[in-house]
Amino acid sequence: MKPIPSMLFAGAFLLMCGCGSKEAEGPLPVAESAQPAPAPAPGYSMEDFANLRKLDAHVHINVLDSTFLEQARADNFEVMAINVDYPDFPKLAEQRAAALVQVKADPARVHWATTFAVKGFEKKDWLGKVKAQLAADAAQGAKAVKIWKNVGMAEKDSSGRLIFLDNPAFSPVADEIQKLGLTLIGHQAEPYNCWLPLDQMSTDNDREYFKEHPQYHMFLHPEMPSYEDQIAARDRFVAAHPQLRFVGAHLGSLEYDTDRIAAFLDKYPNANVDMAARMSQVQYQSVRDYDKVRNFFIKYQDRLLYGTDLTLNPGEAGTDEQRAEFKRSAHEAWTADWRYLATPESQRVEIIKADVPGLALPREVIDKVYYANAVRAFALASQ
C-alpha cells in the first residue's frame, strides 16, 4: 500500500472563515446582596491577539524563504517547525536544512522537531544510525522528534505485515529520545471519519478528501487494521515509556470525542495533545454541546497545545503573489482560531455548515494552551 498523504494541510486551510457577527453577550447578573459577587476574570478579545506571545506547536516550514517567519513575527507567534518522514514532503536532508536555516534566522521564535527514516528498520545498522542522527540533531538544537502515521498504516516488516508504534524496533529509539531530553510527537492513525462511510463523516473536508482518495478511505478497506487497533498500539507504546514526554499530534487522533481525549490524558500523565488541523472537529462538538467542550478545555488546560499544521513547501513561496497569499491565509487561520478559543464571537465554519460561537476561555487557560504548555511539553526553557 502506498503511504497515505497528509490531508492536514487542506484541513488547516479549510478552517479559515470570514468574521462572523459578534455574539451578543447576555445581561449582567444583578447582585442581590450588598456585597456584589466578584466579577469573572475577563477573557481576551480580538484586539489582544497581536499583543500576546503565542506558540503554534505544529507547523511545517520546508523552505529557506523567510515568508513564514515574517508572518509569525507579525502575528506574535513562535512556532514548532516539524520534519516528517512523509514522501510528499522534500527529502529529510532538505527538511532538516530548511529547519536549521529557520532556527538560525530567529532562534527565539523558531523551534525544531526532527525525524528519522523508518525504512530499513530491520537492518542491523539502522538503530545505530538513527541514534547517531538524533544525537547530532539534538546538538544542533532540535527539541522534539516526530513519528508519522506511516507507522501503523504503511510501513511493513519483511514478512509483509504492517508495523505499529509498539514494534520492538522503536523502543530503543524512544529511550534515546528520552535520554537526549527531547519530546516525541506521535501522529498515528487518521481521523475517526476515515473509518466511517462518507455520509456519516462530520466534516466536509474529510468527506471530500476520502471521496477523491478511496484508496485511503479505511471504511472501504476492512482488511486494514481498525481504528481501535491503531489507537491501542499507540497507547501501549505510551504506557511502555512513562518517562518519555509524548505529544499526540492532531488531538491524538481522538478528535471526534472530547471524552476519549480526556480518558487518554487521564491514563497517560506523560502525554499532551496538539490541536493541529482538528479545530473543526472540536467545533462540530461545541455547536452540539457548548458547555461540555468548554469544560473540557478548562479541565485539561495544562495538557492541550495550540497548533495548526500550517505548511509551506518548495514552490509555494516563489513569487510575491504566492508569498502574500500564504501570509494572508496564515493570518486568517491564526485569527479564526483565536476568535473561537479566546473570544465569545461567533463565526461561520463552512466545512461543518455551522455558525460557531467562540469558547471565550479564561485568560489563564488561553495563556497555557497558547504558550506555557508548549514550553513545558518541549522543555523549551531548560535548553
Ligand SMILES: [Zn+2]
Ligand atoms: Zn503536520
